[in-house]
Amino acid sequence: MAVSLTKGSSISLAKQSPGLSRISMGLGWDPAKKGGGFFGKLFGSSSSDSIDLDASCLAFAGGRHVDTAYFGRLDILGGAIHHNGDNLTGDGDGDDEVIDIDTRRLPAEVDALVLTVNSFRGQTFDEVDNAFCRVVDRSNDRELARFTLAEKGRHTGVVMAILRRAGTSWDMQAIGKVAHGRTAADLVGPARDCL
Template identity: 40%
Template sequence: MAISLSKGQKVDLTKSNPGLTNITVGLGWDTNKYDGGQDFDLDSSIFLLGATGKCESEKDFIFFNNLEGGNGSIVHTGDNLTGDGDGDDEQVKINLSNVPQSIEKINFAITIHDAESRNQNFGQVSNSFVRIVNDATGEELIRYDLGEDFSIETAVVVGELYRHGGEWKFNAIGSGYQGGLASLVKDYGLQA
């Protein structure tokens, strides 16, 4: 049975699941009905962070235009332009044993594409979640439902996988940002 997390909660991933190597991180969301006349396009982005808490290069930023990183150990399965339907809207496949040692954290974010020009924000988004599935068994191990705590934010860091004592852990972050993807990219040490 999946462990359901609250904001700020940290949990062991590999220690409590011995032998776990291949996982899928699923991200999902729904958009509320509104009369803005524009479609919503939410995107998941992954930032591979070194000891400084920053990306070492552009290759450590995985998104719809760069689907692979960490020497092939982390693969984004592609952009979902609508977010319609149940289940995961976007997925990231990770081979934990092949993630380069220089990567200490893998941060997951959801942003709204062209949020400012479309006058959209996370106050118009509901049912956002991140979950981790064991690829070998299909079992959902961890789930974090973000709740409805957002209003004007255009980007949310939902959580992070991080190394601790040779094991992988997950931290449910749920922090919102204004300035969308460009703001996050800059915070993680890259050029927007």
């Protein structure tokens, strides 16, 4: 059973799945439902606008930013990190964007991977519902941990979680730090501040 993380909490991924090396970081969200008055409530009216959030994985070595996987650069660090592509709407259930990581292939100096999400179009998190990130063991598709973001606001980015090297294994910490930025590059500073 997956561990449900709260802001600031962390878990050892090795304890959840011994021998873990291939993981997926999934990110999901939904457009916030809008009121629409009596008929909107009666017929379940929701936002006609899609929400284009972008998941990114920022790799750090000793606090120094090394590289970023995002929709414009799908493979980094020799393919150790692979972004599965852009979702422009947030429609549907489950993961909207997925980043695959093979920890065995990461350079030894990479000691932190920061999962961020930003709104390229400048839509704010007041317009987003059900934002979450989760870690899945790719060998058996078992969800190990999930962090659901509760905060709403006028921000356009969030540092969601950090994977930290812990000897030969990795730990995950739920962060949930709000930020302002429309690209992954805009979130490098806030991500570094969370290390």
